[in-house]
Amino acid sequence: MRDTRSRTQAQARTKAARETAARWGALAILGLVATFAWASLTRADGHETIIKSHGFSFYGDLTYPEDFPHFDYVNPDAPKGGEISLGTVGTFDSLNPYSRKGRGAGLSSVMYESLLGEGVNATPAPADVYAEYYGLLAERIEYDEGKNWVIFHMRPEARFSTGDPVTAHDIYFSHNLLLDQGLKSYGDAVRKRIPKVEVLDDHRIKFYFTEGISRRSLIDQVGFVPAWSKKWYEETGARLDESRLTTSPGSGPYMLDSFDVNRRVVYKRNPDYWGNDLPINVGRNNFDTIRIEYFGDAEAAFQGFLAGEFTYRTESDSKKWATGYDTPKVNNGTIVQRELRDGTPPTPSGIVFNLKSPVFEDRRVREAVSLAYNFEWTNASLQYSLFKPRASFSQDTPVMATGVPEGAELAFLENLGDIVPPEMLTQEARMPHTSNEARLFDRRNARTAMALLDKAGWAVGDDGIRRKDGQTLKINFLFNSSSPDTLSGAMENFVSNVEKLGIDITLEKVDPSQYTSRERDRDYDLVFDSYPAILGVGTGFRQFFGSEASAFSLFNPAGLASPMVDAIIEAALAAANREEENTAVMALDRALRHEVIMIPLWYKPNHWVAYYDMYEFPDVLPAYGLGQLDFWWYNEEKAAALKASGALR
Structure with missing residues (x-):
């Protein structure tokens, strides 16, 4: 796990x-x-x-x-006490996060x-x-x-x-x-x-x-x-694979306090927690309670935060980050808006191709659809130029594949034999295409995409729709309706560009419950999803990228089944030292990008956080953990001042 x-x-x-x-x-x-x-x-x-x-x-x-x-x-002297409260969008109908059935409540593990x-x-x-x-x-x-x-x-x-x-x-x-x-x-x-x-x-x-x-x-x-x-x-007699609103006792510092289905769930710190004084726990688990508030959509959640219904927010919407926080509470210091260092590589999120869909078995179709995405226009027009284009599963790290393979990486790939396509040995690592920032529909990329579709046998009919063997080139794009407006707008513009290529595409916005159910059943051609960032070797790679579990693994939304990727994973697992491991990880990054399993979108290098000015954290954060629920703490005097001013209930 x-x-x-x-x-x-x-x-x-x-x-x-x-x-x-x-x-x-x-x-x-x-x-x-x-x-x-x-x-x-x-x-x-x-x-x-x-x-x-x-x-x-x-x-x-x-x-x-x-x-x-x-x-x-x-x-180590962080005080214990107070509450941190978070907001989330969606629903829950279970307190068992380990089952495929139902939607588990936030933090229910x-x-x-x-x-x-x-x-x-x-x-x-x-x-x-x-x-x-x-x-x-x-x-x-x-x-x-x-x-x-x-x-x-x-x-x-x-x-x-x-x-x-x-x-x-x-x-x-x-x-x-x-x-x-x-x-x-x-x-x-x-x-x-x-x-x-x-x-x-x-x-x-x-x-x-x-x-x-x-x-x-x-x-x-x-x-x-x-x-x-x-x-x-x-x-x-409870089962792990059932949806239920009961919880088994845990040994951790927090335990379930109360819940109201689809509205909130509250966890409280166990005053008799056995491990309070262990060195591994010193300075951690500082809040008396962690509360999660549920909202029907992203805008309602944002307004709930500004109204004080919850007190901490990690922001992901660039429009809100750029313009939404120009409010009295932020301007007078009641709410703190900060960018904090994030040393982890960005999560490889993007538009994932279901490789089990017949239409996407042809790599040329995947490449053509990818060309419909315009990062430059999206970033400038919708995202206030706050993001960078993501290329890699190991973005901005020493093991990100760059240029043409050489040295140890080239030797590693050559030793895998014929399962490695010859072009991977001589061409630079796949990078995102560039587009015209001034026009959503980039005509140069569109011409390249149309040529790829033509070669794949999808000819344009008199009605402008592409067909092959009498079948329409039709795809559905599964999307969570509770997603932020900016993300939704970006995906709508992408769909508009895909349509102009002669593809009958439907953006299916469904509620979170339907989204979860259909995602588990892989009922989509395209889905907005993610894979883990890659920097070290683990046998979990087989569930994320391996052929054996590709038909049913929930962690492999593309259903990737590649003999080349399988061979790289097995060789990586046999690495004898860190140098060999790094070489294998770089080769895996190169191979996954070559397989075109997703359209990479964007990333930001820092955490965007906003919180009511009653939380504190160490002067120097660890590079690889924000720690708001782990090692932040509550300032009782500041909280009392906020309540006295009416900023919080």
Whole structure:
């Protein structure tokens, strides 16, 4: 599960390395981290090296030593108290986020912890290092040098919110519950990799890994299984694959307080949380309550924020960011509008092609449709020139593929043989086309697109519509009606350009519930969706990009099934060191762009945030975590002043 959550971070402890991280992102300094934090190396029978540690990273390098007092970036003296409230658009009808059925409420996984620690809503913790994981429910881990097995030594003091202990039996139960009642793609993948799990005693559990497979994402895979209460599931008869408005007890710092379906959900900090004083938690989990307010559309949510119905907002709409905050509350300082550093590569969002749709089996059709998107006009006319065009799955990082492959990357691709198209070895990495900023419909790109469609056999009829073998070139574009107005406008203009190519395209705006259901069933030709940013190697790549799960994986909206991509993934998983890993990731980025699985749109380099002036955070944020729900805190005096002024209820 961790692979689906994986974010990119890195930072060493020296000043020079921190400056490098700020500029280059996660992988730029991975090779510089040379602090090994293994607790011990001992020889067992058969000369097997056993590693015992307070944390895990694939290469064994841990930034934080065993006796670390807290993460570097937190305020260890941050006060506890107050509330942070967020707004969201849409609906929910379930408090179980692990099922395909129903729409889970926001943050409904926040109550559950795992053996290894992470932040609220599966954000990184720590947020200043790459792919380093430290014990939470587990106080230490033990594994052989070949990573054929791992033993987690659990903290005996860990408790569910009911007061019941969290034991190895709960972890064993949770692991199997995910296999039997979780996502099929997850269960299929994990069964092949983890053939045996053994409870050694109440606080020790051992996972065995299949021989002859990559050791990537095995230990962290099992380390991030949510810990659910075996007792509760057995007593209630509840299932993981059902939609329900009940929750099992969790062991995390927050637990469900109240909810009103489709209106709000509130989580409160557990005053008896067992892990309050752990170094991994110092300076974190600071708010007494986290409240989420639901709205019918983006404009209602924005107006709700300005009215004080909720108090924190991450902005994604460029029009609102440029003009919407010119209000009395912002001008008098009641609401703070800020851009904060974002060191993560942008999420690869865009218009995704359903490669299982017959019309998009031909790459030339995908390329033609891509040419209908005009970034330059959209950015200048709708987005106040605030965005940059996104090209890569590893945008603005050292592993972003650029130019013609050379050196280690070229050798890597050549070693894959004939499955790599010859042009990939001699041509520059695919980049977004450029368009005329002054005209929405770029005639030069349109001529190229029309020529591609002609070559693909889609001829224009007398009515201006393209047909082949008597069939109309018709596509549907699934779109969430609750999306921001600016995004909606951009997609409408894209559709207008597609129509001018002679394509019968329908922009289907559906409510969030229908959108979720149809997206799960892959009932679309085009969909606005995203893939994860890529900077490190993980076996989750098989669910995101691999052929085996392409027919049903919820994480692969394009349904990509490419022998070339499969081969790159397998080779990447076999990388022996960071240099080989970086080479493989660069090749994967190049290959995914070559496959034309989506039309990349835009990105912004910073977080856009607005909040009522009662929240504070460290002077220096970690490069790879905004942390508003994790390590920000509440200033009671400022909050009281806002309430006294009438700005907040």
